[in-house]
Amino acid sequence: MKLYYMPGACPLATHIVLEWIGEPYEIQAVPRKELKEPAFLALNPVGSVPVLTDGDLVLTQSAAILEYLAEKHPQAGLLPDDLAGRAETRRWLGFVNADLHKAFGLVFGKGAFSSDAACQEQIAAGGIAQATKLFAIIDKQLEGRQWVTGTRSIVDPYLYTVTRWGHAVKMDLAGFRNLQAFFDHMNADPGVKAALAAQGLE
Numbered sequence: 001m002k003l004y005y006m007p008g009a010c011p012l013a014t015h016i017v018l019e020w021i022g023e024p025y026e027i028q029a030v031p032r033k034e035l036k037e038p039a040f041l042a043l044n045p046v047g048s049v050p051v052l053t054d055g056d057l058v059l060t061q062s063a064a065i066l067e068y069l070a071e072k073h074p075q076a077g078l079l080p081d082d083l084a085g086r087a088e089t090r091r092w093l094g095f096v097n098a099d100l101h102k103a104f105g106l107v108f109g110k111g112a113f114s115s116d117a118a119c120q121e122q123i124a125a126g127g128i129a130q131a132t133k134l135f136a137i138i139d140k141q142l143e144g145r146q147w148v149t150g151t152r153s154i155v156d157p158y159l160y161t162v163t164r165w166g167h168a169v170k171m172d173l174a175g176f177r178n179l180q181a182f183f184d185h186m187n188a189d190p191g192v193k194a195a196l197a198a199q200g201l202e
């Protein structure tokens with residue numbers, strides 16, 4: 001199994017899950033400029049990471065990759081056995097992948113929407129405002145819970161990754177006590193530490 005990634009970007013979620021699973025895997029950093037070159041586009045025509053290969057299987061899209069890994073390695077307990085538990089996990093995975101991650105797309109990808117600097121700043125500010133609203137919702141969900149759904153799942157590494165972005169862009173997250181406690185315990189997790197170290201992050 002091989003994970004293609006850029007340091008600190010969304011494949012960090014998959015990387016942490018691979019650590020939690022504990023089976024052998026390889027990682028391959030992809031320089032940003034190579035994402036749009038033919039060799040990488042043959043793996044993912046969108047030109048983005050993550051890509052996970054497993055034998056002949058070439059998988060893209062974080063949600064699909066995370067669910068694939070959880071289903072391939074049920075012993076890791078990262079996707080519940082029961083229907084309602086799986087639905088709840090997918091609900092929060094969708095929230096982080098399709099809502100929170102997308103809000104940060106406006107911040108990191110503001111240049112794709114306008115060439116005007118003032119307009120770009122407005123787009124980024126809109127992304128931060130949206131991310132703040134969404135962090136408030138997940139902070140409430142984390143009240144009394146160590147993990148987003150109550151038990152450790154594929155959602156947690158993804159929320160951790162996106163929360164790192166919030167800190168990286170200097171969002172004021174101090175008011176989100178539960179999110180901060182979640183972030184602190186994830187930072188202390190051996191699998192998280194191993195993935196960060198392998199990506200050259202602190």
Ligand SMILES: N[C@@H](CCC(=O)N[C@@H](CS)C(=O)NCC(=O)O)C(=O)O
Nearest residue numbers: 009010035047048049050061062063
């Ligand atoms: N929908 C995709 C989004 C992947 C994505 O946004 N990847 C970013 C890194 S977090 C990327 O590769 N950006 C580089 C680019 O699009 O040029 C997923 O869920 O995996």
